[in-house]
Amino acid sequence: MKRSIRTTLCTAGALLASLCLPVSTAHADDPVRIDLRVLVVSDGGPAVDAIAAELETAGTPYTEVDLQQAGRPVIDAAFLADTVDGVPRARYQAVVLPNDNPFPAGSAEMTALADYERTYDIPQVDAYTYARPEAGLQYPVFGGYSGSMDGVEAQVTAAGASGPFAYLDGAVPFEDNSPDVGESYAFLSNPVAGADFTTYVDAPIPGRATRGSLVGEYRHDGRRELVVTFVYNQYQQQFRLLARGIVEWMTDGVHLGASRNYFAVHVDDVFAADDRWNSELNCTPGDVDCTDSSVQPDPIRMTAADVDHATAWQDAKQFTLDLAYNGAGSVDHREDNNGEDALADRLIAKRNEFRWINHTYTHAFLGCVQDTTVVPWRCETTPGGDTVWLSRNDISDEIATNRVWGDVAGLPLEDDELVTGEHSGLKVLPQQPQDNPNLAPALGDNAVGWLASDNSRDPQLRQVGPALTVARYPMNVFYNAGRAAEQVDEYNWIYTSRAQGGSGICEDNPETTTCLPAPLDLSTGYGDYIVPLETRIALGHVIANDPKPHFIHQSNLAEDRIAYPVLDGVLDTYAGLFADSAPVVNLRMKDIGLEQQRRAAWRSAVAAGQVSAYRTGDTVTVQAPAGLAVTATMPAGTQNGTAAFGTPYAGQVSGWATGTAGDLTLDVPGAAAPAAAPESGSSPEPSGTAPDVPVPAGVTRQVPYSPES
Template sequence: MKVVRRPALSVLFGVLAAAVLIIGPPLAASAAGPRIDLQVLVVTNGSASVTAVTQQLKAEGVPYKTVDLRDSDRPVIDEAFLSDTVDGSPRAKYQGVVLPNAAPFEDGAEMAALAAYEKRFGIRQLDAHVRPSAAVGMNAPAYSGPMDGVTAQVTEAARADALRYLGGLVRFDDAEPDVGETEGFVATPLPDDPDAGKSFKPFVTATVKGKAGTVAGVYTHDGRSEMVLTFTSESEQWHFQTLGRGLVTWLTKGVHLGYDRNYFAVHVDDVFMPDARWSTEHNCTPTEDCDDGVETEDIRMEAGDVSFATQWQSQHGFVLDMAYNGAGSDEATLKNGVDPLTAAFVAVRDKFRWLNHTYSHPFLGCVQDTSTSPWQCRRNQSGQIVYVSAADIEREVTRNVQWASGRGIPVDAGELVTGEHSGLRVTPQQPDDNPNLAPALAKAGVKWTASDASREKAQRVIGSVRTVPRHPLNIFYNVGTAAEEVDQYNWIHTRRSDGGSGICEEDSSCIEPLDPDNGYESYIVPAETRIALAHTLANDPRPHYAHQSNLAEERILYPVLERVLSQYWSAFAANTPLINAPMSALGDELRRQDAWRAAVNAGAMDKGDVTAYVQDGTVTVKAPAGLEVPVTAPEGTRDAGGAPFGQTYAGERSAYRAGDVTLTLPGA
């Protein structure tokens, strides 16, 4: 008889269980993590230190929302203000929080809500200026007082973190020895307490009057991270200009909207032309504002100046843009049979960038009536302004391009610098652009034309052409020596009682007369350096300009350029080079900045026209078609196709992207 064996009960149960798993519903996908919107919350009490941080955010293009503690109608900072739920996931509305100090609220409930929010979502807090105490992980101050002239050190930990773009030193300004510019505290951190989850990582240290300690660092406590700054700041102070980028990087964990570069380009106008010389005796310039009979010798570069410029560029790794006028060369050749200056430049033409400055440097706006001082626009019998014709404008532009082409000088026909930025409006004489300018430039193929940033800082669109505002260096076009520069500087900036023109008395900007022997090196060079670097470190792509006269004779432009470069490299690491780009590239960057800032100022983030957030290691940006959105992310970030995202700069990656963007952060 055949015996049939039954399976054990345990086997039957296993089979049944397997059957249940097979026919049952699939396992639910893991829930999405919190969403962190890419916008910063700035809580201000009006202090300069908070304003400096706000200016840094604005300069980089980082969206932010401001709550002013002085405003009685301000929103209450509570859970509903800070977070909500979107598509089933909790949302943090702000990726970082800036406070004037560690606890600025009168109502403790607001600080408690903010602390709970930061802990829940891992949001970082930046305290713009605090007094050291146990509340921020520090001992009482070892030093309290002025920080002017102090050189602080960036720690290795900070250089491996958000301050990776710095070389190691942070200098506090002492521009006016008799005026206190920065107040601060120096203190040591409290010992770390791992059991309580408390630690302090110094970012910047300093020694003042023998007292050593920390002036910036990260206090980790209660599940939160808090950047503590113990010094005051203003946006144009050197210490903040160098630290500002890193503060934003730390606050946002290196992921934010915005695009930041340090730009420095220098245009040299009137190349090949002679420039009139300032009369130190009569305090005027012939052909401009001197009486008849006053004459001075013109200033014009020589062949040796070209050799010097070539060597200087090579030594400093910096290229100058030569804005040239071909007529100056032709006139010198016609007069002398040969022009050594032209021959010298042509021989090294590929060493420089070249800009069309029109053939003969005429005024391209209205027809000028110089019979009066100041000049006026000529008018016809109907009282209408008479303008230079489109044909004359086009001829000046195209003839200069042809002149360069005939000598093998490479020039972009799309870039133009008109003489004195003429053709554009100039108040009070010519309140409108020459109506013939736009069609003439379009016909000549011009896409970018220079303007004067001291008159018009904003970029404008003129027909099919965009302006590129340029910052004037206060090295005068009509001087070739330091003594001439100081003489004219004193004339403009000192009181009548001190021998000056007294113009400065109208706005109380007068200075004490500069010493003719050393005033240039001791005052003007440092002043112009500070101004130029303030532009450079403010994410400002506008180029600077001087004149060929400043490269002639005593070559007084070079001390300013050398000081700008040396001060820059004394602070910044090699991963953060100066962006010295052609005029068209700088103009295009200004266009992108303006478009993005206009969108943000119009409320694109609040209205939902632009959404940007981090969720589960993925950055998502959605924007209207045609809008280029600037995005910055850490090294290692990849785009949707798996390629490295953007371009590397200052230890980060960044780029402008149009349309929807998806990025994968490192480690995700």
């Protein structure tokens, strides 16, 4: 089946755009090539930037034309289409505009775009537009609404749930992170009488018993537009929930790049103990920066009952934790307890219910040799001023001894994964601005291929000897807190002003985003403030196609088990927003690293112009450097030769594949096939320029996270 150049016959009562079939012209059997690349026309606004960021993250090629840039290319027929080997070519599979018409009245560029879209059946996304008849909607003054959407819960309609937003359960909550900052704005309206318009997402119109469209498809003059009447930026939850559907709508579900929702949680220091925060000293005895020798460390360590709780929780959530272990913690405990270690016995008995990562034997600091006679510590130096580094042998012993201990215990390990204690060995600013030069050879000695780093200080995938770093997000659930009140006390110390008894970090660094106006209540602050905040932050990573893992510590699974409310918040909120077809993807560390490695290689090749792809009839052809893993999203049933392509996710299939000699050919199911040859002819004049629309401050800049919503 080939998609022809068409005249649309869908009626106003049509439920789904996907059911609106084209009428073939006399040239319906002639082939057309549609390049798998998106044209993004930008006015510098946050909505277009958000869609571009979604394409960038997924690895979907796009060309951006900035309307504000002098010397930009002119969008005309030659820019949009040409002929390759005698076959007509549409150079873009979709068009993203700032609104339904960002050009001056009578613009030849808008006329060229409209002709192009009509001729090749190319969808257009109006990233944020005013509700008006030119976009298929009534003006808001006629029973609609224009204003803030902060804290409003929108909803996917029946058409949206059967169409581009089928991966959502229904609710689309709008953020309200600050009562002092406007964070959203929308026009709510209903279709113009007789318009062929299908609403996909709507919201209640204030003061009325009716609802208005926020996202809908307008079919007119042989063209299709996705009309979005609310403004957003790339970080806001409401956009993140709808981003996948916007991309799938405009690409007809056939595009390079892929998007999934990832969540992995590493639990550090398992078998060891973590020293407790001291609310009198405002530091942690046992830590190198807590120097009062009269106060002894107070360790927090999991119990066998905590293991049982963890396994029951995993079973209930269908989620697996990654345990980063230190074998010396158990050895030391047995020495101090007549050979007994109920925690280790229980963990080893249930070892196959978790994933395990080598965290070094004693949790030693693997960077420079630390001089702890000063606060903060510094690196020891030779008389000549050179840094004194922990040796290659010492680093290697920490890795190898822990691996042997784990093997003897029967832990199901992947030997090429490593998390060093405190991510040490890697650079630590300001004291150690470079990696320990002995780290890389020690990693080679132990065949380590994946090395954890701290995303807050070392976020980029990079090579360290034979290993690639896997950046992990630190959760603000502190390693030195086993009880909620301890967590709140330390949180207050860090994030309040000196006048309020705090550290003053927010006064010294105004960019800190978790500052408090006043100390939290010790009994309620954790559940009322910290849990919602940390849930929101972590969930933001999950729904942003970000595979990086998060990390906490074994202390957070002990005593008050303070990690679980945050983890429950993430997983339960996710389950309430997404359909079963789009589950959380829970990968182990090396698989996350491989995903990031492939993405980095893919983006580099795309940026260098080494990747091209096009669709002709039922066939997608990808041309890429030999050996490069290709990422794509396709309809279910797509074939890669004799094998099925990809794995199911969100109603489609996606994945990585490598073609022969750099070329990859995918056969798309005929029911989803596009294009045939163009017909010539004039077209109606596009509508006039869309009016300016409000963009509140909370969209032009990201509002710091807070728990209110």
